[in-house]
Amino acid sequence: EIKLGKVAVDAGIVELTQAQAVEALSALDILEGSGIGLVDACRLVKRMQESGIGDIAEIEHAFKLGAAQIRHEKKSPSWSEAAWEMVRVKEKITRRRERTLQQIRYMIRRMEKRCPDFCVRPIGGITGEECRAAFGRAFDSPIQQDKARVVFSGVWTLAMKRGWALSNPTRMLDALKTQEREIRALTPEEVERLLLACRPPLPDDSSQLDLTSVQPAVAILVFAGIRPEELMRLTWEDVSFEDGVITVRAAASKTGGARHVTICEALRAWLSLVPEKERKGAIIPEYWRSRWEAVRSREGWGKKKPWPKDVLRHTFASYHAKTYADFGKLQMEMGHRSAELLRNRYTNMAGLTGEMAKQFWKLKPSLGNQI
Known part of the structure; x- marks a missing residue:
């Protein structure tokens, strides 16, 4: 008016x-x-x-x-400043493992490279839609984008504690539907050859290293499904032949929780090859990475035939599921937080028969395989 x-x-x-x-x-x-x-x-x-x-x-x-x-x-500080403060807290206060910190640092640098405008924004004024758009620009696959949603949720959790933001916009984002890549389980024959490659060198071997000391670690990867990074922190003191379990201590576990992993008969047989007086200290031998690579190389794994990531963990899970059909027990054995994710990611029944599963669990050393 x-x-x-x-x-x-x-x-x-x-x-x-x-x-x-x-x-x-x-x-x-x-x-x-x-x-x-x-x-x-x-x-x-x-x-x-x-x-x-x-x-x-x-x-x-x-x-x-x-x-x-x-x-x-x-x-409020910029998104980048808050993100690096989160890394500092995880490193100095909550003391996350260096490998985890390396992954987070890589993801932050990728955001800063591909989304510089987003990263200089005050963290308190960023919306959920802006997060989704930035994650989409910074990371190529839906799996990577969803991982960014989970990892960077921690940036806003810290920001809310510090009074830099009123809410966490990543919590308004739905998880993206992802398709896990299919990784086949190794056949019993491939597993056996891998274990038998842990031996002294033959004249025609490209590597003249004596790889017998690698055999216990490989057997644990195959028959216990323990993560490679967890294996590197295991000691013989964690192996109980009497109780029939390997204890993955909280300090060694990826998820931060202790668990017991069953020593099956095949694993017991391979571990028993190590003389009792030598069962001290670390499970993995000195120069583990190069020796483990040499074992795989003896069986033809390399540039022309790439070694699938986590294939032994996939192999254990697939044969366990085929034999026992008990995902709850398998989840406890593998220390996985989600039975659904375990079912989607680690078990692949394609081409895997009940007879193959029986052969897998019967893979034991012969008298000629003594360490």
Whole structure:
């Protein structure tokens, strides 16, 4: 009414009523010094009503929320600063493993390289849709993008604790539907050849290393499904022949929880090849990585025939599931948090028969395989 009245007055047609004039003067008095005109203030209120915020109480509440958000944005650090602070906390306070920290650092640097504009934004003002768009630009596959959602949720968790953000926008994002890549289990014949490759060198071997000391570690990877990084922290003191279990201590476990892994008859037979007096200290031998690579090379694994990542863990899980069909037990053995993810990622029954599973669990050393 004030706007129309002003136009009408300029045209010399009508004048404001006394009540309208008083209200207009009061409004102008309130806005004095704000740098905001009366018409702009009216337009702002109108836009809020058009967005579904109706009465004055709702409008006041919306202004309070908006003001709080703006204050957080002004005092909050950039996304990059918050992300690196999260790394510092994980390294110095929660003491996450170096391999985990390396993965997080890599992901942050990838974000900074591919989404520089996003990374300099105040973390308190970033929305869920902006997160989804940035993760999509920084990471190529849906699996990587979903991992970014999970990992970087921790950045906002820290930001909320520090008062840098009011909410965590990544929690509003749905998990992306992903297709796990299919990894076949090794055949019993391939497993046996791999174990028997842990031996002294033959004249025609490309590597003249004596690899017999690698055999116990390979047997544990095959018949216990223990993660390679967990294996590197195992000692012979963690192996109990009496109780029939290998203890993966919390300090050695990837997930941070201790667990017992069953020593099956085949694994017991291979581990028993090590003389009792030598069962001390680390399971893996000195120069483990190069020796393990040499074992695989003896069986033709290399550049022309790449070694599938985690294939021995996949092999154990597949034969265990085929034999026992007990995913709950398998989940406990492998130390996996999700039975569903375990079923999708680690078990592949394609081409795997019951007879093959029987052969797998019967793979034991012959008298000529003594270490």
